[in-house]
Amino acid sequence: MDLGRVEVPVSPPYPVVIGSGLNVAEVVSGELQPNLAAILTDSNVGPTHAAHLARSLESAGWHVADIVEVPAGEPSKAISTYAGVAGRLARAGMMRDATLFALGGGVVGDLGGFVAATFMRGIDLVALPTSLLAMVDSSVGGKVGVDLPEGKNLLGSFLRPRLVAADLDWLHTLPDRELSRGLAEVVKMGLLSGGGYFDDLERTEAAVERDPDALRALVLDSVRFKAQVVAEDELESGRRAILNYGHTIGHGLEAAAGYALAHGDAVAVGMVAAAHLAREKLGTDLVALHEDLLVSARLPTTAPALEPEKVLAAMGRDKKRRTADGAAGYRFVLLEDVGEPVWGVAVDEEEARWAIEVVVG
Numbered sequence: 001m002d003l004g005r006v007e008v009p010v011s012p013p014y015p016v017v018i019g020s021g022l023n024v025a026e027v028v029s030g031e032l033q034p035n036l037a038a039i040l041t042d043s044n045v046g047p048t049h050a051a052h053l054a055r056s057l058e059s060a061g062w063h064v065a066d067i068v069e070v071p072a073g074e075p076s077k078a079i080s081t082y083a084g085v086a087g088r089l090a091r092a093g094m095m096r097d098a099t100l101f102a103l104g105g106g107v108v109g110d111l112g113g114f115v116a117a118t119f120m121r122g123i124d125l126v127a128l129p130t131s132l133l134a135m136v137d138s139s140v141g142g143k144v145g146v147d148l149p150e151g152k153n154l155l156g157s158f159l160r161p162r163l164v165a166a167d168l169d170w171l172h173t174l175p176d177r178e179l180s181r182g183l184a185e186v187v188k189m190g191l192l193s194g195g196g197y198f199d200d201l202e203r204t205e206a207a208v209e210r211d212p213d214a215l216r217a218l219v220l221d222s223v224r225f226k227a228q229v230v231a232e233d234e235l236e237s238g239r240r241a242i243l244n245y246g247h248t249i250g251h252g253l254e255a256a257a258g259y260a261l262a263h264g265d266a267v268a269v270g271m272v273a274a275a276h277l278a279r280e281k282l283g284t285d286l287v288a289l290h291e292d293l294l295v296s297a298r299l300p301t302t303a304p305a306l307e308p309e310k311v312l313a314a315m316g317r318d319k320k321r322r323t324a325d326g327a328a329g330y331r332f333v334l335l336e337d338v339g340e341p342v343w344g345v346a347v348d349e350e351e352a353r354w355a356i357e358v359v360v361g
Contacts, residue, residue: 002095004220007228008140012232014160016140016223020212022167024053025060028126031163034100035062038089040112041111044072045104048173052105053128062099064091064136070111074259077107077146077254079155085115099124099162105131106138107262108155113144117159127161130170130184132215133264136189136222139164141230141243151317152259159233176298180208181264181296186218188245188271189225189292194339197221204296230352241343245333246271248315249356256306257312268299273355277347278334286335306355313347 017027037057041050054064066090070076079288087210088098100123102112109127116125129139171179183204190201200221203355205213226243233240250270254261274292291301314328332349347355 001114004216006220006223006227008160009231010142010160011232012160014162014164014165014244016164016221016227018135018166018168018216018219020168020216022165022169024165024167025056025062026130027165027279028057028163029060032099032124032126032250034159035063036093036095037062037064037101038066038068038092038094038098039064039101039103040070040085040106040115041103042070042072042076042107042108047151049170050103053101057101065094070108072104072107074107074147074263077111077153077234078123079146079148082115082146084327085111087118089115090120092305094119094123096120096123099126101126101128103128103130104134105129106292109134109138109326110144110156110204111146113142113159113161114146114155115155117144122159129164129166131238132171132219133185133217134180134182135166135168135171136182137226140223140226141236141240143236146253149188151314152255154317166219168212168219171215176208177262178209178264180257180298181262183218183308184246184268184294184299184353186222187293187299188267189222190245191271191286191293191335191338192242192245193221193225194337196251197225198338201293204293208250208296208298212318216264220269226298239343241339242333242342245335246274248330248331248332249352249359251275251312251359252315252356253306255317256310257304261303265300266303268294269303269359270296271299272301273359274332274334274356276337277332277355278352281345281347282334282336282342284334286338289338302361303359305361308353308360311356311360312353315352 127139129135145153148154203214251265253266
């Protein structure tokens with residue numbers, strides 16, 4: 001078992017362990033003393049992996065008090081679901097020294113992290129991402145939260161997991177479409193990073209075809225880059241904002257579509273919109289590069305027909321905005337060149353509307 005290990009150098013640090021055929025219980029028990037635990041999963045992942053994980057943890061000395069399964073999909077990142085999960089943990093006898101294992105994609109990770117951050121004012125979290133999107137992005141960095149009807153991730157916190165363990169074999173059961181959606185964040189971070197990571201984006205097509213070496217390389221590239229950015233700015237007061245590349249319009253598209261547009265697809269389209277804005281505002285023409293990379297990952301470069309005003313309204317409620325931005329102002333991350341992101345770029349309402357119209361079919 002060839003393990004990759006990346007330390008996220010915050011205080012306290014935590015490891016991200018990546019490999020194929022991971023013995024998760026062994027990896028976890030090497031970092032944490034076995035104790036009382038619960039597993040949070042969803043209706044896609046749970047039937048395939050949860051029982052095996054529970055047996056493995058039990059054999060390593062853990063006591064799994066409950067397996068909590070929520071419906072798969074973004075609607076589970078809701079206050080009602082959060083309350084239901086917390087209630088299950090209380091009834092299972094979870095205490096402050098217990099551990100919650102979040103087994104699933106980004107929704108389970110965000111929801112589980114918010115539960116762990118707040119249940120009894122905080123319990124340990126072990127993140128077990130099963131989707132490519134979660135492996136390369138949402139499981140690393142400690143941002144957790146749930147959605148409100150008014151917008152995405154409007155309730156949240158920062159919580160360092162004790163450990164992130166990603167078994168690349170879990171990707172075997174991931175649908176092709178979901179694999180591509182995970183590559184949206186890979187392309188995003190490669191463009192932000194430049195250098196060797198950007199060069200590795202030539203392996204995107206092989207990753208789409210599930211080449212194990214390509215997938216492993218891109219996951220490790222992503223985790224290393226994100227760990228470095230998080231270490232520089234854990235609470236997103238400065239440079240960490242670059243990780244929102246493509247997300248300002250992307251989140252607006254998701255909300256305007258009632259979350260029928262998947263996150264990875266929305267971010268892909270949001271990056272194309274940002275590339276158009278950069279061409280107009282910074283004189284940098286990376287539009288064709290973005291489109292070529294996204295097509296190689298089998299991702300969209302335009303969104304379904306949505307009303308620009310609805311997208312703008314959703315962007316106006318985005319949690320990354322500041323009061324000082326004013327009613328008509330937005331702050332974007334744009335690229336001066338590959339590996340040269342700038343953040344806090346002022347974009348007025350007319351410019352934002354134009355960028356939306358460029359990418360909305």
